[in-house]
Amino acid sequence: MSETVHAERRRDAIDERIEAHVRANLERYVASLVELCASPSISAEDRALPETAALVARVMGDFGIEARVMPTPGAPAVVAALPGRSSRRLLVYNHYDVQPVDPLDEWVDPPFEPTRRDGRLVARGVADDKGDLIVRLAAVEALRAVDPELPLPITFLVEGQEEIDGPAIGEFIRDQAELLACDVAFGEAGSLTPSGRPEIVLGVKGMLYVEIEARGPAAGPVIDAHSSVAPVVENPAWVLVRALASLRDVDGRVRIAGFYDRVRPFDDVDRAALASLPGDVERELRASFGVSRFLDGVSGAALAERLYGAPTCTIAGLRSGYAGPGIKTVLPSVATAKIDFRLVPDQRPEEILELLRRHLADEGFDNVVVRALTTTVVPARTPPDDPLVLRVVEITRDWYGIEPVVVPMSPGGQIFEPFLSVLGAPTMFGGVRPSGGNAHAPNEFIEIDSLVPAICFTAHLFRQLAE
Amino acid sequence: MSETVHAERRRDAIDERIEAHVRANLERYVASLVELCASPSISAEDRALPETAALVARVMGDFGIEARVMPTPGAPAVVAALPGRSSRRLLVYNHYDVQPVDPLDEWVDPPFEPTRRDGRLVARGVADDKGDLIVRLAAVEALRAVDPELPLPITFLVEGQEEIDGPAIGEFIRDQAELLACDVAFGEAGSLTPSGRPEIVLGVKGMLYVEIEARGPAAGPVIDAHSSVAPVVENPAWVLVRALASLRDVDGRVRIAGFYDRVRPFDDVDRAALASLPGDVERELRASFGVSRFLDGVSGAALAERLYGAPTCTIAGLRSGYAGPGIKTVLPSVATAKIDFRLVPDQRPEEILELLRRHLADEGFDNVVVRALTTTVVPARTPPDDPLVLRVVEITRDWYGIEPVVVPMSPGGQIFEPFLSVLGAPTMFGGVRPSGGNAHAPNEFIEIDSLVPAICFTAHLFRQLAE
Numbered sequence: 001m002s003e004t005v006h007a008e009r010r011r012d013a014i015d016e017r018i019e020a021h022v023r024a025n026l027e028r029y030v031a032s033l034v035e036l037c038a039s040p041s042i043s044a045e046d047r048a049l050p051e052t053a054a055l056v057a058r059v060m061g062d063f064g065i066e067a068r069v070m071p072t073p074g075a076p077a078v079v080a081a082l083p084g085r086s087s088r089r090l091l092v093y094n095h096y097d098v099q100p101v102d103p104l105d106e107w108v109d110p111p112f113e114p115t116r117r118d119g120r121l122v123a124r125g126v127a128d129d130k131g132d133l134i135v136r137l138a139a140v141e142a143l144r145a146v147d148p149e150l151p152l153p154i155t156f157l158v159e160g161q162e163e164i165d166g167p168a169i170g171e172f173i174r175d176q177a178e179l180l181a182c183d184v185a186f187g188e189a190g191s192l193t194p195s196g197r198p199e200i201v202l203g204v205k206g207m208l209y210v211e212i213e214a215r216g217p218a219a220g221p222v223i224d225a226h227s228s229v230a231p232v233v234e235n236p237a238w239v240l241v242r243a244l245a246s247l248r249d250v251d252g253r254v255r256i257a258g259f260y261d262r263v264r265p266f267d268d269v270d271r272a273a274l275a276s277l278p279g280d281v282e283r284e285l286r287a288s289f290g291v292s293r294f295l296d297g298v299s300g301a302a303l304a305e306r307l308y309g310a311p312t313c314t315i316a317g318l319r320s321g322y323a324g325p326g327i328k329t330v331l332p333s334v335a336t337a338k339i340d341f342r343l344v345p346d347q348r349p350e351e352i353l354e355l356l357r358r359h360l361a362d363e364g365f366d367n368v369v370v371r372a373l374t375t376t377v378v379p380a381r382t383p384p385d386d387p388l389v390l391r392v393v394e395i396t397r398d399w400y401g402i403e404p405v406v407v408p409m410s411p412g413g414q415i416f417e418p419f420l421s422v423l424g425a426p427t428m429f430g431g432v433r434p435s436g437g438n439a440h441a442p443n444e445f446i447e448i449d450s451l452v453p454a455i456c457f458t459a460h461l462f463r464q465l466a467e
Numbered sequence: 468m469s470e471t472v473h474a475e476r477r478r479d480a481i482d483e484r485i486e487a488h489v490r491a492n493l494e495r496y497v498a499s500l501v502e503l504c505a506s507p508s509i510s511a512e513d514r515a516l517p518e519t520a521a522l523v524a525r526v527m528g529d530f531g532i533e534a535r536v537m538p539t540p541g542a543p544a545v546v547a548a549l550p551g552r553s554s555r556r557l558l559v560y561n562h563y564d565v566q567p568v569d570p571l572d573e574w575v576d577p578p579f580e581p582t583r584r585d586g587r588l589v590a591r592g593v594a595d596d597k598g599d600l601i602v603r604l605a606a607v608e609a610l611r612a613v614d615p616e617l618p619l620p621i622t623f624l625v626e627g628q629e630e631i632d633g634p635a636i637g638e639f640i641r642d643q644a645e646l647l648a649c650d651v652a653f654g655e656a657g658s659l660t661p662s663g664r665p666e667i668v669l670g671v672k673g674m675l676y677v678e679i680e681a682r683g684p685a686a687g688p689v690i691d692a693h694s695s696v697a698p699v700v701e702n703p704a705w706v707l708v709r710a711l712a713s714l715r716d717v718d719g720r721v722r723i724a725g726f727y728d729r730v731r732p733f734d735d736v737d738r739a740a741l742a743s744l745p746g747d748v749e750r751e752l753r754a755s756f757g758v759s760r761f762l763d764g765v766s767g768a769a770l771a772e773r774l775y776g777a778p779t780c781t782i783a784g785l786r787s788g789y790a791g792p793g794i795k796t797v798l799p800s801v802a803t804a805k806i807d808f809r810l811v812p813d814q815r816p817e818e819i820l821e822l823l824r825r826h827l828a829d830e831g832f833d834n835v836v837v838r839a840l841t842t843t844v845v846p847a848r849t850p851p852d853d854p855l856v857l858r859v860v861e862i863t864r865d866w867y868g869i870e871p872v873v874v875p876m877s878p879g880g881q882i883f884e885p886f887l888s889v890l891g892a893p894t895m896f897g898g899v900r901p902s903g904g905n906a907h908a909p910n911e912f913i914e915i916d917s918l919v920p921a922i923c924f925t926a927h928l929f930r931q932l933a934e
Contacts, residue, residue, distance in 0.1 A: 044793035100795050103691070164794045205695075209794045221756035224570070226907045227807045228672075228877070229752060230779040231719065232761045232770050237782035238715060245712035248705060252698065285696060290689035294699045303699050312697040315704035316797050319790035321783050322805060326511035327631045327676045327840050328567050329807050330783050330907055338789060340694045340796050373794050410695070440693045440797055 010398040015460055018142045022455045029138045029455075030121065030448060032059050036096070036130040037114040037123035041160065043097035049075040049160045056096045056133070056158055063137040064144060067156065070176075074168025075160030081179065082140065084150035086466035091155045091182035091425065094133040094189075095162035098125030099440045106442035120436075120445040127436035131446045132189035133158060135434065138451075139458035151466035155180060162188070165207055167376035173418040184388045184465070185419040186430030190396075193405060194284050198396045201429040202389060203381025203409035204416045205311070206343035208352050211371040212360075214239040215334040219367035224321070225331040233331060237320040240335035243365045247313055247339075247356075251296035254313045256359040262346045266309055269384050270408040277304050277405055288437075308409055311347060314340040338373075344409065349375040380417035381409050386426040388465075395464040399457055431458040477865040482927055485609045489922045496605050496922075497588065497915060499526050503563070503597040504581040504590035508627065510564035516542040516627045523563050523600070523625055530604040531611060534623065537643075541635025542627030548646065549607065551617035553933035558622045558649035558892065561600040561656075562629035565592030566907045573909035587903075587912040594903035598913045599656035600625060602901065605918075606925035618933035622647060629655070632674055634843035640885040651855045651932070652886040653897030657863075660872060661751050665863045668896040669856060670848025670876035671883045672778070673810035675819050678838040679827075681706040682801040686834035691788070692798040700798060704787040707802035710832045714780055714806075714823075718763035721780045723826040729813045733776050736851050737875040744771050744872055755904075775876055778814060781807040805840075811876065816842040847884035848876050853893040855932075862931040866924055898925040 022029075036059060041052035053069045053076040060067040060080055067080035075097065101111040101124050109115040114123035121131075136156070143150055157180060159169045173180060191199050214236035216222040221233055248254055266274065282303050285291060298306050316339065321332030341352055353372050360368050382389060384406060396404045410429070419427040434454045436446030489496075503526060508519035520536045520543040527534040527547055534547035542564065568578040568591050576582040581590035588598075603623070610617055624647060626636045640647060658666050681703035683689035688700055715721055733741065749770050752758060765773050783806065788799030808819055820839050827835050849856060851873060863871045877896070886894040901921045903913030 044791065044795060100789065100791055102789055102791055102795070106690075163796075207796075209796070217757035218759050221758065223573075223756070223905075224908045225756055227779070227781045227783060228809065229756065229774070230781040230807075230809065231773045231777040232765055233752065233756055233758050234719075234760075234762050235782055237785055238711075240785075241708050241711045241782065242717065244705075244708045250709065252701075285700065289687075289692055289696065289700055290683050291687075291700050292685050293701075295701050296699075298699055306698045307696070310698040312694070314694045314697040314796075314798060315702055315708065315787065315802075316694060316795060316799070317788035317790040318704055318707075318785045318802060320785040322567065322569055323784040323786035323803065324511065324567055324569055326567075327807075328511060328569070328783060328805070328907070329630075329674075329676070329781075331781060332783070335782075335785060336790065338795070340697075340794075342695070342697065438690075440795070441691045 014146055014463070015456065017146050018459045019452065019456050021142045021145045022138060022452050025138070026452060029134055029451060032062060033121065033126065033131060033134045034114040035059060036134070037126050038112055040112045041097045041125070042100050043075065043161045043164045043166065044100050049097065052096050053078050053160055060137060060156070063141045065137060065140060065156070072168040072172040074166045077160070077169065077172055078156070078158040079179065080156040082150055082154045084153040084466065086152035088184070088466060089153045089155070089182040090462065090465060091157060091180060091185040091419070091423070092136055093185065093187055094136065094156070094158045095129050095160065096133070096158055097160045097163050098128070099163050103442065108443055116448070119448055121448055122443055122445040124444055126446050127433070127444050128439035129162070129188045131436065132433045135451065135454045135458055136431065138455045139462060142455065142459050143462060151463045154462065155182060165209070165374040165377045170376060170418045173422050177422055180423060182423055182425050185423065185425040185427040187416060187427060188429065189433035190429045190431045191433050192435060197402055197405055198400050198432060199405040199407060200393060200396060201407040201410040202384055204379065205409060206347065206349055206379035207374060207377040208341040208343060208349040208372065209374045210339050210353065210356065211336055211373060212240065212243060212339060213334060213336045213369045213371070214243065214367060221331055221333050224333045227329040227331045230331055235331050237332050237335040239365065239368065240320065240337060243360060243363070243368050244315065244337055246359070246363050252312070254311070256355050258355045259311070259352065262348070263311060264345045266305065266408065273384055273406045273408050274304055274308065275301065276403065277407070281307065308407060309344060311344050312342045314342070316340045343379050345379045345381055347379060349378065378417040379409070380420050382420065382426045382428055384408060388426045389428060391465065392428060392430055392461070395461055399460055431461055481613055481930070482923065484613045485926045486919065486923045488609045488612045489605060489919050492605070493919060496601055496918060499529060500588065500593065500598060500601045501581040502526060503601070504593050505579055507579045508564045508592070509567050510542065510628045510631045510633065511567050516564065519563050520545050520627055527604060527623070530608045532604060532607060532623065539635040539639040541633045544627070544636065544639055545623070545625040546646065547623040549617055549621045551620040551933065553619035555651070555933060556620045556622070556649040557929065557932060558624060558647055558652040558886070558890070559603055560652065560654055560886070561603065561623070561625045562596050562627065563600070563625055564627045564630050565595070566630050570909065575910055583915070586915055588915055589910055589912040591911055593913050594900070594911050595906035596629070596655045598903065599900045602918065602921045602925055603898065605922040606929060609922065609926050610929060618930045621929065622649060632676070632841040632844045637843060637885045640889050644889055647890060649890055649892045652890065652892040652894040654883060654894060655896065656900035657896045657898045658900050659902060664869055664872055665867050665899055666872040666874060667860060667863060668874045668877040669851055671846065672876060673814065673816055673846035674841060674844040675808040675810060675816040675839065676841045677806050677820065677823065678803055678840060679707065679710060679806060680801060680803045680836045680838065681710065681834060688798055688800050691800045694796040694798045697798055702798050704799050704802040706832065706835060707787065707804060710827060710830070710835050711782065711804055713826070713830050719779070721778070723822050725822045726778070726819065729815070730778060731812045733772065733875065740851055740873045740875050741771055741775065742768070743870065744874070748774065775874060776811060778811050779809045781809070783807045810846050812846045812848055814846060816845065845884040846876070847887050849887065849893045849895055851875060855893045856895060858932065859895060859897055859928070862928055866927055898928055
């Protein structure tokens with residue numbers, strides 16, 4: 001598939017004036033982003049969340065956006081409801097929380113001391129999702145600089161527990177359905193493929209995240225023991241290894257009975273969208289992760305369908321016994337795994353949890369405990385033929401002069417489901433984020449030069465969507 | 468089997484004078500032990516080893532024993548060669564290094580701030596093996612207080628890499644075979660069973676300790692990745708789990724082809740010795756580790772034979788990805804296990820390492836790396852009918868008034884093999900250590916009251932062994 005730009009961008013005088021404003025104010029936007037990224041808002045550690053919510057509201061004020069911090073059953077949300085000309089109402093969603101920084105020793109710069117390095121801004125959260133928020137704030141500011149009345153009403157919803165998939169935001173949306181009412185909703189950010197092609201994502205996978213723990217007495221000793229008793233005392237680490245090995249086969253297929261029963265296969269519309277995916281997904285994965293062979297040997301179209309459509313069972317962490325330097329001859333008293341299940345429509349996290357527990361019991365793992373850490377992210381998708389989806393695709397195509405990549409369902413999870421089921425709004429990852437990388441990994445970054453085009457397109461999209 | 472003491476102890480006036488000396492000097496011995504235990508000589512971390520060797524030599528000087536620190540290819544050894552009346556020469560072996568302190572947060576008191584608590588002395592290394600060294604030093608001092616000429620020549624050998632099974636001491640013994648020449652050798656300590664019955668161990672298991680690591684490219688990503696790529700990018704944690712699961716079955720039997728080929732079964736003499744083991748091994752294990760069911764359902768005589776005679780494959784540590792609080796949706800780039808194989812005659816560590824590597828290759832784990840951390844501890848046993856073994860049994864029986872437990876092979880590993888093969892000396896765990904516990908675990912301790920009888924018996928044994 002050709003990546004050549006076939007058409008001139010459809011830009012008008014307003015776009016030009018917006019770009020001039022953005023260029024003139026770029027350093028101020030970067031300074032705001034630096035300020036946001038210096039706040040260590042790690043939701044997994046319940047760290048600095050109210051302070052960061054207050055900071056977000058203050059920074060939004062710097063962009064001329066009056067926001068308020070609102071309590072939720074979890075971390076505070078920040079909401080701003082801006083009036084506009086059109087009857088079509090847009091909701092934009094971002095989050096101010098970030099992933100943990102572990103392994104800290106792989107960071108070149110301290111993760112909460114944002115650093116400019118080789119044209120990049122490096123910090124935890126700069127790509128996911130604080131940079132994306134700044135892009136949208138700057139787009140609104142630039143639009144208002146050109147015309148004080150926004151082209152359409154825009155409601156900002158910025159939450160603080162996205163990275164732990166906290167359920168509070170779902171409850172908040174239900175409680176504040178009137179305040180948040182909208183005709184179309186944008187998730188945290190659209191993006192560009194590595195070759196610069198815009199990507200519009202229409203759905204997200206759901207998530208079940210659990211801790212599986214094996215410990216004594218029957219599974220092994222109640223305190224760490226000398227390994228000399230290993231001939232007769234069971235080792236929880238072995239129990240955990242066997243329990244985990246029973247969950248997935250060598251090709252990545254989950255062995256839990258019933259796991260795939262509710263998986264809704266992609267239909268012809270979905271497959272057509274997948275077929276429009278650029279051929280570089282595979283190359284990008286090879287380059288990014290240094291992988292020479294993919295799971296189950298997949299490649300090409302099969303790889304894309306697997307990546308976007310398959311539910312997974314992933315070991316995110318393992319911990320037991322001694323892992324320091326050298327030798328320690330210990331029989332551990334406890335062994336723990338963190339497991340991340342990505343689910344697809346119509347799997348339900350609570351039901352998969354029940355199937356997991358039944359599987360472990362059926363396989364004889366009576367002394368293995370499953371603790372659910374999140375069960376609230378339900379997989380959800382917007383129909384690819386929704387009129388507002390088609391409109392966003394059209395605006396994006398016209399701006400970039402190339403057919404956008406329309407992804408039926410993102411491999412990453414996010415909170416689409418309340419937007420679809422509570423607000424009834426077609427939901428997609430709209431706009432475009434700055435280019436960057438290492439989200440959820442050390443040395444997260446964005447390219448500073450990519451901020452201007454991201455802001456300009458976002459402003460253009462907001463404007464065109466009003467019509 | 469009855470644990471009743473059937474005979475009066477055979478004590479004479481010299482034993483009485485020795486006990487008086489020990490009681491009068493006990494607080495000084497405890498002070499020396501506190502001083503040794505305050506030195507954080509963790510060999511796995513190469514920590515404070517030369518300083519502790521120098522401290523050991525100085526403390527030995529406090530007991531009137533002129534010792535010298537001697538270089539080895541590893542940590543320094545401390546040697547003292549004391550003249551004595553008999554032509555029968557005794558070598559006693561101890562070690563000044565200790566296990567790591569991890570998990571530190573389970574210690575009630577800091578591990579290197581020895582603390583008296585409820586009649587106990589609590590510190591890392593107090594039971595394994597600094598307390599045992601103090602018992603022998605005090606025994607020599609007490610013997611000399613009664614008679615300046617020792618009943619037999621005694622050579623002390625105190626090394627600093629026992630807990631990591633460092634090979635240097637084997638080389639040192641080969642190089643210094645003349646200096647260390649002896650007719651009988653005692654390992655780090657004999658002990659009493661929980662019911663107070665003396666135990667004489669005649670052999671030790673060998674050890675192969677390895678790290679098994681799975682990492683990219685083909686086994687997974689080269690850096691930690693977002694778990695959204697899990698449908699197509701292999702996860703090293705899954706590779707490691709499958710590799711480990713292939714090593715051992717649910718009953719504890721090792722699945723590596725050829726693993727058991729060289730195992731020399733116990734003969735009738737060994738089985739007779741095992742049959743004399745007290746019936747409380749099983750009860751002790753149940754009480755110590757809170758275990759309700761043993762591996763493979765063994766109990767009674769089968770449990771003892773398994774405990775003392777079976778080689779093992781033990782997961783001592785597991786580490787991969789995120790193990791902090793809450794949720795992190797990461798695909799780890801690396802997963803590591805520490806594995807401790809306890810071997811029995813005539814298994815050879817180097818050969819088992821080769822079998823392990825071949826097993827992993829045969830099972831298709833091409834991207835799993837095996838790093839050997841120790842291969843030098845070879846299993847070894849002294850014949851149970853050696854005349855000096857029978858003499859030690861007799862002296863011990865007479866003192867305690869009960870038949871000693873003679874164990875053909877200890878489940879814990881130690882460096883018997885060089886004593887047997889290089890020095891040609893019948894080797895056993897002689898004397899008795901103070902009662903205590905939590906060796907290799909948090910809150911290691913000895914009972915302070917148990918020092919006096921341990922020292923008195925050790926002095927008696929040294930004296931009687933001269934005849």
